Amino acid sequence: MSDPTDRPEPTDAASPQAASLHAPVARLLRPLVRLFVARGITFPALTDLLRELYVNVAEYDFALAGKEQTDSRVTLLTGIHRKEVRRLRGAGAPVSQLPGVVSRTSRIIxxxxxxxxxTDGQGRPLPLPRLAEEAGPSFEALVAGVTRDVRPRAVLDEWLDRGLAVLDDQGRVVLLEGAYLPRGGGEPQFSCFGRNLHDHVAAAVENIMGKAPxxxxxxVHFDGLSQTLAERLEARGREIAMDALRQANAEADAACIDDPxxxxxxxxGIYVFREETPPAITPPAPVATA
Incomplete structure (x- = not known):
């Protein structure tokens, strides 16, 4: 005779609240599924990841105050049968932290x-001598002001190798990126991708689930635009966004000096996006029958 706990738990019909989420969640997931397919994350692999996340979220985010979370309650919340819940509980959420090299580079820049x-009078990063010259700024002082775990020379070698900085004809370090924008689909870009999308979605979810936003x-959203106007608004949006990011970065950096x-x-975070939207499809009129 089979163990009844091996059988999947019966699932009820979706509640009205759950049903109302289907369309927006499908729209949210579509670009992610496109990425998954392009990068070889198959549906079974994604299912395994989601199963582990469901159990972890139910275990830690929906625990009752003063009561021990049980396999049965996790099963009730998730619809995952108890045998799988028992196997997965305590495994920890598969959420990667931002790699140290990415975080350190971002903070230095x-x-x-x-x-x-x-910076100069226009707020642009100055070319920096590698070593301190009297009391002036230097790349060594810049790195030391952020971290003492890595030697400035090691940071410089890494940046030169990755094309984040160059040495000018006076031997000064020149920053090539106004902001850290990892590219190429490697771990740094994926880590920033996960952090930024997580925070955006987490903010939206908190606003939905909380008592008040x-x-x-x-x-700001406009549709029905010409390609020319959409491209012009994208370019202008980038300018506005970068101004806001620079101001926020400068104020936060100054505030950190006295923060314990x-x-x-x-x-x-800010994003700018545009796309060509297909025309709405009008369903054919019903054909009258004799």
Whole structure:
């Protein structure tokens, strides 16, 4: 006789609230599924990942105060049968942290383009001598002001190798990127992809599930545009966004000087997007029958 706990738990029909999420979730997931297919993440592999996430979220985010979370309750919340719940509980959410090299590079560049001692009168990053010259700014001082775990020379070698900086004819370090934009589909880009999309979605979910909107999550949207206007608005949107990001970065960098530090983090993100939308399809008129 088979163990009844091996059988999938019966599932009820979707509630009206769950049903109302189907269309927006399908739209949300479509570009992700496109990425999954392009990068070889198959449906069975995604199912395994989702199963583990469902169990982890139910175990930790939906625990009752003062009560131990049980396999049965996790099964009730997720629809995953108890045998799988028992196997997966305690495995930990498969969520990667931002790699140290990505985080460190971002922080150094953020300081270079924000701190007054490392920028010119127009807010552009100054070319920096590798070593300190009297009391002036230097690449060594820039790196040391962010981390002492890695030697400035090692950071410089890494940046030169990755094309983030070059040495000019005076031997000064020149930043080639105004902001850290990892490319090429490697781990740094995927890590930023996961962090930024996570924070955007988390803010939107918190606003839906909370008693009142907690986070700012807004967009300006126009459709029915010509390609020329859409491209012009995209370019202008980039300019506005970069101005806002530079200002936010500068103010945050200055505020961190006197901050005692703690366990919180803050993210200020902006996106600009455009696409050609297909014309609406009008269903054919019903054909009258005799």
């Amino acid at each position: 953020a300081r270079w383009i924000a701190a007054p001692e490392f 907690r986070f700012l999550e807004r967009a 530090g703690g366990t919180h983090r803050w993210n200020f």
